[in-house]
Amino acid sequence: MKTYDVVVIGAGPGGLTAALYASRANLSVMILDRGIYGGQMNNTAAIENYPGFDSILGPDLSEKMYKSSTQFGADFGYGAVESVEDKGNVKIIHTDDGDYETKALVIATGSQYKKIGVPGEDELSGRGVSYCAVCDGAFFKGQDVAVIGGGDSAVEEGIYLTQLAKSVTIIHRRDQLRAQKILQDRAFKNDKIKFVWNADVKEIMSEDQKVAGVRYVDKETGEEHVVPAKGAFIYVGIQPMTSAFKDLGVLDEDGWINTNDHMETKVPGIFAVGDVRKKDLRQIATAVGEGGIAGQQVFSYLQELADDKVSAK
Ligand code: NAP
Numbered sequence: 001m002k003t004y005d006v007v008v009i010g011a012g013p014g015g016l017t018a019a020l021y022a023s024r025a026n027l028s029v030m031i032l033d034r035g036i037y038g039g040q041m042n043n044t045a046a047i048e049n050y051p052g053f054d055s056i057l058g059p060d061l062s063e064k065m066y067k068s069s070t071q072f073g074a075d076f077g078y079g080a081v082e083s084v085e086d087k088g089n090v091k092i093i094h095t096d097d098g099d100y101e102t103k104a105l106v107i108a109t110g111s112q113y114k115k116i117g118v119p120g121e122d123e124l125s126g127r128g129v130s131y132c133a134v135c136d137g138a139f140f141k142g143q144d145v146a147v148i149g150g151g152d153s154a155v156e157e158g159i160y161l162t163q164l165a166k167s168v169t170i171i172h173r174r175d176q177l178r179a180q181k182i183l184q185d186r187a188f189k190n191d192k193i194k195f196v197w198n199a200d201v202k203e204i205m206s207e208d209q210k211v212a213g214v215r216y217v218d219k220e221t222g223e224e225h226v227v228p229a230k231g232a233f234i235y236v237g238i239q240p241m242t243s244a245f246k247d248l249g250v251l252d253e254d255g256w257i258n259t260n261d262h263m264e265t266k267v268p269g270i271f272a273v274g275d276v277r278k279k280d281l282r283q284i285a286t287a288v289g290e291g292g293i294a295g296q297q298v299f300s301y302l303q304e305l306a307d308d309k310v311s312a313k
Helices: 013-024 039-043 058-069 133-140 152-161 181-189 243-248 284-312
Strands: 002-009 029-033 075-078 081-086 091-095 098-107 111-113 144-148 167-171 193-196 199-207 210-218 224-228 231-234 238-240 270-272
Touching (some): 002 091, 002 284, 013 039, 013 098, 013 284, 029 098, 039 133, 133 231, 144 152, 144 210, 152 167, 152 181, 152 231, 199 224
Parallel strands (some): 002 029, 144 167
Antiparallel strands (some): 081 091, 091 098, 199 210
16 A cells, blocks of 8 residues: 555645645645546636636646646546545545555545436436536537526536527526626627526426427416527536545535635544635635645644654654
């Protein structure tokens, strides 16, 4: 079993930055991810709110962050983490591809899109139902698509889809968007975007086993309608990816991880950064800041461990 000073689980912006700070402090670092580095940045077309870049493609920023985060010797490995055992000063990480021993752990596994839970959603997943406009938008060139949700993701991805689709209908359950004002303004100005307000989505409809439309009930009139669409992009919120950590005692009732300002969880040696934390603002910029703090705090934690060992002798 390989032993590290710190294992970082998740290679999004928070995890990569934690690895950068820890490896630059000369700690041995392993970054583990079940997929390609970059996390949700890979599913983002244009990033305009990360300083230093007017606008940058998500995969390009992922590549840049990965390169800078591994320049001081951090290892990167593929592996889906299944569970973690806390043995006090040592943690054992069990993955589908072997185990790792580490003195400290940074959880940076992020979040994933929630399902809306209506008939047709699961059955038509990959047949017109999607949670990633950047990945799947090109299948709908010149066609009508629907986006369900009213937050930043729904509006941002809806705007992105207008570059490909003939029309984009954003179907929202209230009469006001939750998205940032700048995104709202852009969407309202875009001729290709239509809005359906106060809609209670009931079903993703199909024809020949492919998406044909979205059926909803107007909450004000009680009338039923269908938005014809070949693609249904669902952005109704996010949930944490923390099932591997359920036995550590660090999750709240909804699965998010609480930390203090030092990114420490209540378990010594276990830190958390980025979207997986219980917090208000989930952004690349906030994840990066938290990663820097965690990397530095891991260093302090390991020094304290070493000091304790010396004084115990
Ligand atoms: P979100 O902010 O939680 O928004 C979810 C949207 O889905 C809300 O409009 C919500 O309606 C609606 N919704 C929730 N449950 C629903 C249901 N069962 N049926 C129909 N609609 C439902 O999620 P998000 O947009 O994915 O964003 C997640 C986080 O990432 C946020 O913190 C966001 O700011 C951040 N983010 C930032 C950017 C950016 O800065 N460019 C881009 C993407 C995401 P209500 O409004 O009625 O609650």
